[in-house]
Amino acid sequence: MTNRHLALTATAALLFMLATATTAAPPAPEAAYTAMSPEELADYLIFEAGGFDLDAQTQDGGTARERMTQDRTQKVCSAIARSGKDLDRATAAKISALADDSIEYPDGGVELGDWKRGEEIARSGYGYRIGHRVDDHDSRTPGGNCYACHQLDPNEIAYGTVGPSLTGYGRLRGASDAMLKHTYQILYNPNLFFPCTTMPRFGHHGTLTQAQIADVMAYLLDPESPVNQEPPKTADAEQAAAD
Amino acid sequence: MPRRSALAAGMAATLTLPVLAGDLRAPEDVLQTLIDDNESAYLTQSEQNIMMMPDNAALWTAEEGKELFFEARGPNNESLETCDLGKGPGVVDGAYVELPRFFEDTGRVMDLESRLVYCMTSIQGFAPDDPEVKQRHGSDSDMMKLQTFIASRSSGLPWNPPMDHPLEQAMRDAGEVLFYRRAGTSDFSCSTCHTNTGNRIRASVLPSINQPHEWTKAISWPAFRVGHQQVRSSNHRIRGCYWQMRQPQSIPGSEAAIALMSFWTDAARGAPAILPDKKR
Numbered sequence: 001m002t003n004r005h006l007a008l009t010a011t012a013a014l015l016f017m018l019a020t021a022t023t024a025a026p027p028a029p030e031a032a033y034t035a036m037s038p039e040e041l042a043d044y045l046i047f048e049a050g051g052f053d054l055d056a057q058t059q060d061g062g063t064a065r066e067r068m069t070q071d072r073t074q075k076v077c078s079a080i081a082r083s084g085k086d087l088d089r090a091t092a093a094k095i096s097a098l099a100d101d102s103i104e105y106p107d108g109g110v111e112l113g114d115w116k117r118g119e120e121i122a123r124s125g126y127g128y129r130i131g132h133r134v135d136d137h138d139s140r141t142p143g144g145n146c147y148a149c150h151q152l153d154p155n156e157i158a159y160g161t162v163g164p165s166l167t168g169y170g171r172l173r174g175a176s177d178a179m180l181k182h183t184y185q186i187l188y189n190p191n192l193f194f195p196c197t198t199m200p201r202f203g204h205h206g207t208l209t210q211a212q213i214a215d216v217m218a219y220l221l222d223p224e225s226p227v228n229q230e231p232p233k234t235a236d237a238e239q240a241a242a243d
Numbered sequence: 244m245p246r247r248s249a250l251a252a253g254m255a256a257t258l259t260l261p262v263l264a265g266d267l268r269a270p271e272d273v274l275q276t277l278i279d280d281n282e283s284a285y286l287t288q289s290e291q292n293i294m295m296m297p298d299n300a301a302l303w304t305a306e307e308g309k310e311l312f313f314e315a316r317g318p319n320n321e322s323l324e325t326c327d328l329g330k331g332p333g334v335v336d337g338a339y340v341e342l343p344r345f346f347e348d349t350g351r352v353m354d355l356e357s358r359l360v361y362c363m364t365s366i367q368g369f370a371p372d373d374p375e376v377k378q379r380h381g382s383d384s385d386m387m388k389l390q391t392f393i394a395s396r397s398s399g400l401p402w403n404p405p406m407d408h409p410l411e412q413a414m415r416d417a418g419e420v421l422f423y424r425r426a427g428t429s430d431f432s433c434s435t436c437h438t439n440t441g442n443r444i445r446a447s448v449l450p451s452i453n454q455p456h457e458w459t460k461a462i463s464w465p466a467f468r469v470g471h472q473q474v475r476s477s478n479h480r481i482r483g484c485y486w487q488m489r490q491p492q493s494i495p496g497s498e499a500a501i502a503l504m505s506f507w508t509d510a511a512r513g514a515p516a517i518l519p520d521k522k523r
Contacts, residue, residue, distance in 0.1 A: 029498075030350065033417075034409045041413060042420035042502070051499025052491035060428070064491035067427045074425040081434050082423035125445075128428045131492030132482060148444050158446040162436065200429040207428050 077196035095195035118219030154231035170221035268399025271296035301519035308392025317367030326362035339397035345408035418506025459514035466520035
């Protein structure tokens with residue numbers, strides 16, 4: 001810790017004690033706040049100044065405080081996004097390497113699961129929400145919320161566009177071992193191929209289990225999956241809509 | 244011109260329409276101008292909501308808030324006419340588009356909600372735990388009524404939060420960090436969903452913080468949320484988006500919430516406010 005850091009933490013702690021010790025208007029935070037960098041102030045407001053309910057329990061057995069604590073990838077990618085600059089090569093390589101290190105592969109090799117279960121996972125946005133309404137994982141399995149960002153089944157109209165369309169994913173790319181591994185890696189930690197992507201790291205965070213990843217992969221790659229059916233001809237679609 | 248329902252006609256009578264004088268403009272007119280001048284899937288996504296703007300139930304909430312504002316209440320039996328919302332005691336018109344701002348008397352940057360809490364406790368003598376102060380959500384709460392009234396008296400005015408005081412700038416900059424700050428089990432930040440125009444999450448078209456004509460509608464709270472059948476506040480929206488992000492519950496009135504609002508209001512600078520608004 002630098003001296004400046006120490007002094008800041010001390011001032012901040014003093015302010016916080018004063019603020020909680022008295023019911024009168026809290027002391028002016030001007031000196032402390034303006035001495036901090038925007039990042040330091042943001043962290044102070046989150047962790048020291050009562051910005052969030054940090055003591056709440058989370059589904060993964062931790063506290064809300066841990067949820068709010070950034071790892072290296074999150075920290076670096078946040079700063080890049082805020083700067084508005086493109087990711088430089090060196091940083092991209094670092095983020096990608098962190099992702100590579102994080103990936104654990106299934107013992108028996110990467111295999112496809114059941115596309116029907118995978119479809120449920122892709123459609124469900126349930127899970128991991130905390131605060132005024134807490135998702136109860138005992139009553140409902142968390143999903144992957146793929147439709148929030150991706151088009152998948154060509155017949156589904158309520159799909160997001162934050163990510164690219166995955167319609168025809170397996171039909172267009174096949175289901176070779178290399179493709180299976182590639183897709184597994186994306187679902188485990190997409191930063192490997194897309195450093196600082198907005199897509200969540202499902203495997204890395206454990207928000208999807210290996211079995212769930214296998215099921216979602218089947219939804220993407222199994223020739224039987226709706227994702228890989230030819231889109232309906234426009235005339236058929238119109239007829240279907242009219243029926 | 245959209246057909247006015249009996250409700251709207253009745254309201255026109257009780258709402259004393261001449262109050263929309265000066266530079267204030269009816270929210271439906273502000274929205275229509277933005278739609279006419281810009282190409283935006285977000286602004287036009289609900290034709291029905293646009294048509295029903297003149298029948299916005301939040302207009303009633305504003306009217307109730309106006310009565311509350313001028314009524315002598317609380318242990319001190321005072322009205323809020325001496326409450327300084329930033330433009331001098333009792334000045335309501337145009338106050339909201341200049342919030343959050345720094346207040347000498349508290350030495351802090353405050354948003355509308357925290358300023359109202361301050362006035363209700365210091366002027367009217369309410370305790371922070373009294374229901375008048377404590378209940379923050381729902382069209383029936385005093386807080387939503389007062390906020391909706393005060394905000395409606397800025398409709399059509401350009402967002403213009405002051406940045407002269409060092410604390411105003413510091414809070415805005417910290418709010419920017421919060422907006423881009425990724426955390427949690429989904430690696431989300433506000434910027435994941437709100438930095439590109441025309442993107443959808445599922446079927447909802449997302450507003451972009453980089454497009455002031457979209458962002459002004461996004462931050463125009465209080466708004467009647469059709470899906471909730473309630474008037475909602477900025478703090479309620481922040482809580483909802485942190486919930487979607489799988490991150491901890493945001494505390495209304497906290498410096499973090501105020502910093503976020505300082506940044507999001509600065510991002511809409513110059514675009515006209517739509518108040519009260521109607522949202523999905």
